[in-house]
Amino acid sequence: MLRKRRLLVATTAAVALALGLIACSPASEPGSGEQVLRYAPAMFPVSLDTHKYAGEEAVQTAIQQIMEPLVRVEDGKIVPVLATSWENPDPATWVFKLRSGVKFSDGTPFTAKDVVASYQRHQKLDGPLVPLYGTVTSFAATDDLTVTVKTSKPLGTLLSSLTLLFIGPADKINTEGFFSKPIGTGPFTVTEFAPDEKLTLAANPTYWDGAPKLSRLEFVAIPEVAGRITGLENGEIDVLTAIPPDQVPQISGSKGITYATTPSWTYFFDWFNSNRKPFNDKRVRQAMWHALNLEGTVKDLYGDLAGVAQAPLAQGVIGAPKLSPYSYDPAKAKQLLAEAGLPNGFSTSMQWPLEGGPNIRALAQAMISDWAKIGVKVQPLEKERAQWLEDFGKLNWDMNLQTNVSGTGDADYTLARLYVCSAKRNGYCNPALDKLLLDARTSIDQAERSKLYDQAGKIIWDDAVGIFPADLASNSAVRDRVQNFVMPPSGRPLFAKVTVSDG
Numbered sequence: 001m002l003r004k005r006r007l008l009v010a011t012t013a014a015v016a017l018a019l020g021l022i023a024c025s026p027a028s029e030p031g032s033g034e035q036v037l038r039y040a041p042a043m044f045p046v047s048l049d050t051h052k053y054a055g056e057e058a059v060q061t062a063i064q065q066i067m068e069p070l071v072r073v074e075d076g077k078i079v080p081v082l083a084t085s086w087e088n089p090d091p092a093t094w095v096f097k098l099r100s101g102v103k104f105s106d107g108t109p110f111t112a113k114d115v116v117a118s119y120q121r122h123q124k125l126d127g128p129l130v131p132l133y134g135t136v137t138s139f140a141a142t143d144d145l146t147v148t149v150k151t152s153k154p155l156g157t158l159l160s161s162l163t164l165l166f167i168g169p170a171d172k173i174n175t176e177g178f179f180s181k182p183i184g185t186g187p188f189t190v191t192e193f194a195p196d197e198k199l200t201l202a203a204n205p206t207y208w209d210g211a212p213k214l215s216r217l218e219f220v221a222i223p224e225v226a227g228r229i230t231g232l233e234n235g236e237i238d239v240l241t242a243i244p245p246d247q248v249p250q251i252s253g254s255k256g257i258t259y260a261t262t263p264s265w266t267y268f269f270d271w272f273n274s275n276r277k278p279f280n281d282k283r284v285r286q287a288m289w290h291a292l293n294l295e296g297t298v299k300d301l302y303g304d305l306a307g308v309a310q311a312p313l314a315q316g317v318i319g320a321p322k323l324s325p326y327s328y329d330p331a332k333a334k335q336l337l338a339e340a341g342l343p344n345g346f347s348t349s350m351q352w353p354l355e356g357g358p359n360i361r362a363l364a365q366a367m368i369s370d371w372a373k374i375g376v377k378v379q380p381l382e383k384e385r386a387q388w389l390e391d392f393g394k395l396n397w398d399m400n401l402q403t404n405v406s407g408t409g410d411a412d413y414t415l416a417r418l419y420v421c422s423a424k425r426n427g428y429c430n431p432a433l434d435k436l437l438l439d440a441r442t443s444i445d446q447a448e449r450s451k452l453y454d455q456a457g458k459i460i461w462d463d464a465v466g467i468f469p470a471d472l473a474s475n476s477a478v479r480d481r482v483q484n485f486v487m488p489p490s491g492r493p494l495f496a497k498v499t500v501s502d503g
Contacts, residue, residue: 034215035500037482039493040228042242042355044221046195046386049179050166051122054129057405060164061492062219065201067166067184070096070115070147071159073409073490076318078159082110082167082185083147091154091444098145102208104169105189112141117170131417132161135442156444157416160318160408187212187496197221213499223355232257232477238500239485240477241493244358245302251477261305264474265406265489267314268357270350270367271466273398275427278346285464287336289326291374296328297366298470301359305475309468312415312460313404316489319411319440319453323461333374345375350399352381353388357403363469364401395427403472405491411453416441419460428465 043058050063070083083096102110119139123130136158138150149158167185172178181190185208188201199219203212220237222228225244231237233254243251243259252259272279272288279285294308311320337345350368352360361382368378378399383391391397406414416437421429433456440452461468476487481501487493 036216037238038218038220039239040220040222040237044196052125054127065188066186068186070162072163092151094149096147104183105204106183108169111144112147113170115147116141118167153442157412157441160410163408238479243475245305256480259477261473261475262487263489265314266472268469269466270401271426273427281340283336283340287333289467290329291333292370293328306470306472309471311457314471317406321454321457347377348398349379351397352401353385433459
């Protein structure tokens, strides 16, 4: 009890200190000509190294303000960024023409060599997105403004994958400490960064697409939801995202605040570690799913901010199939356990990251309660994000609950990255699934890709590789002084065109 009391006092003090520091520096500075915006994300970046932490939402949200990719997704379409055009002279070749006259924020000209160096560093670090480029055989600078990519097989997903390859200067990107204050071609530059604590950005006055109106953009670390909401209501924070459903009524009714929901590529999943007994038995995994009253739980916890999932990735993603949810059937769950030799149930554990998704703790508790009714005792393991990431990567878990975002808006990003045997993400391996996913990756025919993803999704679903409780909507709340803020389905807002008034 004493430890809990000390923790509460420390947390309260930290929130008060954070808000106090913000209050000492007003959000608008009349007469100065400066526009300052403060954003309090639900998850703060542990690093700015986008090649090392390429799949992390918090890292991507931060780095895209500073560094840019060749292309990005807007309104469901691939649009130019640092590349102006691309073509396929043959099915196994991509040629990208780059934007001329672009400079990095330090004045260095941007060329094809920078694109190649960034790709090579990303590959060398062997991060979670490397499998997306599995058939790439060469990635070369043909001239200063041309990049040519060769593949061993047609690669229909290359464009969507490149939306997450952020480009830095070739002569600096591999130097020690570069990503503590990275240099890019983006709309902002880094003034100060402390992992999990503070990120302050300044407008890049030479940005090729026009300097931002914001003079300063601050990512503010406030770990507690209550502290973030208080900061928004007091005008000390300008933008909040990922607002828990139970806090929505308070915010949506507040004067001077605009609340909105938008479609999202975000979903919950609970993976089983198929390397560990009894989850190496499909019947056990299916039993765990049938034991859950997901329709009731999702409605109670999320209202209109979520719906029961219909695929192992969110609806709205290119290639997402639409499957029938598992029925809530405790009797069938018990029967499957008995068939697997576990008539009396078993004991296991489930981990999830602290603040790892809206109402994630309540969702975990509801699932654990349902499992107890079929004789399965689950130890809850809520972990600090750094510890969770370490254990997750080492497969040091029985079950793992978290949110995920199909960052490119393409099924390949989620399915072929996470579920092929070579990924070794959860102990599940199915050569037939591998073939479907890799065939879908190599096809340039989008209709054919959708058919293959339908088949692949059904295998993952029927084999219960994991449980997929819910698809989530994105939500945001902004002060009325903020204009042009847009929440994309990826959940990673870009602030280049955002403005603020003195009001």
